[in-house]
Amino acid sequence: MIERFDPLKGVMLRILDDDGRAAPDLDPGLPDAALRALYERMVRTRAADGKALKLQRQGRLGTYAPSLGHEAAQVGLASAMAPDDWFFPYFRDLGAYLTLGYPLADYYHFWMGNEAGLRTPDGLNIFPIAIPVGSQVPQAVGAGMAMKFRKLGAAVVTTFGDGATSEGDFHEGLNYAGVYKTPNVFVCLNNQFAISVPRARQTAAPTLAQKALAYGFPGVQVDGNDVLAVFAAVREALATARGGGGPTLIEAFTYRMGDHTTSDDAARYRDRTEVKAWGRKDPITRFRLYLAHKGLWDEAYEKSVQAAAADEIEKAVAEAEGRPPASVDDVFAYTFAKMPPDLEAQLAALKATIPEGRR
Amino acid sequence: MIMTMVQAINQALAGEMARDDRIIVFGEDVGRDGGVFRATDGLFDRFGPERVVDTPLAESAAIGAALGMAALGLRPVPEIQFMGFIYPAFNQIVSHVARMRNRTRGRFTAPLTIRTPYGAGVKALEHHSESTEALFCHIPGLTVVVPSNPYDAKGLLIASIRSDDPVLFLEPTRLYRAEKQEVPEEPYEVPLRRAAVVREGRDVTIVAWGAMIPVARAAAAAAESEGISAEIIDLRTLSPMDRESILASVRKTGRALVLHEAPKTGGLGAEIAATIGESALLSLNAPVLRVTAPDITVPLPKREDLYYPNEDRALAAVRKLMEY
Numbered sequence: 001m002i003e004r005f006d007p008l009k010g011v012m013l014r015i016l017d018d019d020g021r022a023a024p025d026l027d028p029g030l031p032d033a034a035l036r037a038l039y040e041r042m043v044r045t046r047a048a049d050g051k052a053l054k055l056q057r058q059g060r061l062g063t064y065a066p067s068l069g070h071e072a073a074q075v076g077l078a079s080a081m082a083p084d085d086w087f088f089p090y091f092r093d094l095g096a097y098l099t100l101g102y103p104l105a106d107y108y109h110f111w112m113g114n115e116a117g118l119r120t121p122d123g124l125n126i127f128p129i130a131i132p133v134g135s136q137v138p139q140a141v142g143a144g145m146a147m148k149f150r151k152l153g154a155a156v157v158t159t160f161g162d163g164a165t166s167e168g169d170f171h172e173g174l175n176y177a178g179v180y181k182t183p184n185v186f187v188c189l190n191n192q193f194a195i196s197v198p199r200a201r202q203t204a205a206p207t208l209a210q211k212a213l214a215y216g217f218p219g220v221q222v223d224g225n226d227v228l229a230v231f232a233a234v235r236e237a238l239a240t241a242r243g244g245g246g247p248t249l250i251e252a253f254t255y256r257m258g259d260h261t262t263s264d265d266a267a268r269y270r271d272r273t274e275v276k277a278w279g280r281k282d283p284i285t286r287f288r289l290y291l292a293h294k295g296l297w298d299e300a301y302e303k304s305v306q307a308a309a310a311d312e313i314e315k316a317v318a319e320a321e322g323r324p325p326a327s328v329d330d331v332f333a334y335t336f337a338k339m340p341p342d343l344e345a346q347l348a349a350l351k352a353t354i355p356e357g358r359r
Numbered sequence: 360m361i362m363t364m365v366q367a368i369n370q371a372l373a374g375e376m377a378r379d380d381r382i383i384v385f386g387e388d389v390g391r392d393g394g395v396f397r398a399t400d401g402l403f404d405r406f407g408p409e410r411v412v413d414t415p416l417a418e419s420a421a422i423g424a425a426l427g428m429a430a431l432g433l434r435p436v437p438e439i440q441f442m443g444f445i446y447p448a449f450n451q452i453v454s455h456v457a458r459m460r461n462r463t464r465g466r467f468t469a470p471l472t473i474r475t476p477y478g479a480g481v482k483a484l485e486h487h488s489e490s491t492e493a494l495f496c497h498i499p500g501l502t503v504v505v506p507s508n509p510y511d512a513k514g515l516l517i518a519s520i521r522s523d524d525p526v527l528f529l530e531p532t533r534l535y536r537a538e539k540q541e542v543p544e545e546p547y548e549v550p551l552r553r554a555a556v557v558r559e560g561r562d563v564t565i566v567a568w569g570a571m572i573p574v575a576r577a578a579a580a581a582a583e584s585e586g587i588s589a590e591i592i593d594l595r596t597l598s599p600m601d602r603e604s605i606l607a608s609v610r611k612t613g614r615a616l617v618l619h620e621a622p623k624t625g626g627l628g629a630e631i632a633a634t635i636g637e638s639a640l641l642s643l644n645a646p647v648l649r650v651t652a653p654d655i656t657v658p659l660p661k662r663e664d665l666y667y668p669n670e671d672r673a674l675a676a677v678r679k680l681m682e683y
């Protein structure tokens with residue numbers, strides 16, 4: 001399917017139209033339960049994201065990068081993954097985290113300012129988020145090389161934004177992936193802005209997807225607000241990767257409906273009419289219409305989905321806020337496998353200055 | 360067997376690769392060519408192209424990929440062809456490799472050994488002679504190792520590869536073939552984080568590492584003929600530093616000289632001098648002196664001799680210490 005959408009011809013993979021009607025020849029044909037799961041994951045993501053923003057404004061959570069508008073891309077890509085695949089995220093991946101089973105309480109815990117929240121639970125193959133832009137790309141490729149070397153038969157998905165495609169690490173990583181034909185799926189969430197810098201200032205190329213062609217593997221632009229399109233593209237790319245067919249670059253064309261982070265004010269640099277226009281392409285609304293056409297959505301279902309999300313979120317916030325801050329020992333303990341005497345001395349000296357109850 | 364440092368490094372790599380099939384060696388020209396200094400000579404034929412991997416010219420990707428490999432259970436040993444080319448990978452080393460254990464509270468670690476030739480004195484091209492070890496010693500979580508002889512090179516490299524922490528293993532190009540030494544065939548570890556007293560003395564302590572050890576030895580021999588007894592500490596692991604060995608020696612001699620071929624300002628000499636000042640001030644009979652490269656860009660080969668400390672400059676400092 002991917003080869004039918006050549007980025008050089010300016011065609012984008014899209015399955016759902018604005019009214020939620022699926023193109024019959026492209027519909028991945030998921031069973032009803034799987035379709036509802038996609039919807040429920042997107043709703044949970046939006047609710048959990050909104051809660052994080054509220055917590056930030058109340059001073060209960062630190063600087064936060066909101067996911068509003070990215071739900072279809074995040075949920076679609078993660079829903080296509082298998083448990084033995086690996087995920088190398090960037091920093092705006094809430095929907096992917098939740099879909100892959102990362103505890104929401106841990107996610108909040110990290111953004112509240114605790115490293116413990118970044119400790120992926122055992123059994124989940126999720127690398128920690130990457131804040132230096134694009135630096136996760138070569139790491140994901142190394143994981144792909146290891147997967148191939150160890151003949152694990154799984155694949156690696158990594159995410160990044162449109163700004164990351166200007167970084168050297170993007171080029172180096174994709175170049176490696178092409179040379180070694182690694183089982184990597186690169187998903188660029190092109191949300192049109194790198195903080196304030198618009199997509200047109202990142203590259204003169206008409207699409208980001210076409211960059212893959214120069215590295216010797218396929219690239220495809222998909223409608224990033226169409227959960228079925230993202231799901232179908234990533235599923236196919238993963239199958240190719242697992243089968244030894246090498247990497248794929250998927251450009252999920254979307255829009256950052258919120259600010260870059262809670263420290264940003266997007267009104268300073270972008271046009272309200274543009275934001276409004278993208279608001280009409282909302283990924284959740286579009287998929288809700290699709291479910292309604294299929295008889296899979298009604299008000300009662302919506303209420304139960306929203307209630308379940310709200311309940312889960314309240315529990316996660318309570319759990320995250322109920323955790324004690326890291327101890328002084330913990331802050332030092334993970335610098336080396338075994339603490340050197342120097343660091344032991346620094347730890348003891350610091351401890352001596354801190355009252356007993358606050359260590 | 361009598362061998363050079365580069366042969367000892369090659370033997371360490373071969374032995375460890377034979378022992379542990381999770382070890383992957385990769386970098387520019389490390390495969391068929393055996394490395395520009397021949398450190399990986401023969402490994403490609405013995406272990407195959409899947410474990411001895413020629414890479415595209417991309418240092419950041421090499422170190423980033425090493426971290427990703429480690430996440431999936433491999434023990435990568437990437438080579439950066441010269442230390443002067445490591446800077447594109449600085450972000451990967453500083454922002455990810457060094458802190459992976461901490462930021463994931465131990466779920467992910469970075470058991471990789473980054474090998475790279477470094478230092479002046481071989482009449483190389485521009486960007487092939489710098490000693491920027493201090494940049495890396497400043498980074499918490501990173502272990503920085505420099506051998507000064509073939510025996511240590513083999514044992515320290517084996518210990519580095521077996522370490523669960525990331526190690527930057529700096530190989531002094533000037534010493535690659537400078538001397539031959541008896542090196543055991545079988546694998547052995549020289550412990551990390553431990554300095555060695557390579558010459559015992561009573562009057563003055565010279566702290567040095569890598570290619571400065573032969574300079575320190577020459578200065579100590581010359582001082583001996585003047586009746587001055589110099590002790591030499593080979594730091595071997597620069598970070599985390601074995602401060603106790605330095606302090607024990609200085610408490611005995613009462614005088615200390617730090618010898619390094621890196622520029623003076625912000626160099627490790629300052630850290631060592633401060634350590635002595637903090638913990639052995641009352642043992643001192645003289646201020647701690649530093650003989651280092653000046654704070655200039657390394658000159659091209661015609662005047663490279665001006666740059667790195669030599670026996671005469673070290674000896675002059677030793678005499679000065681004795682004058683107090």
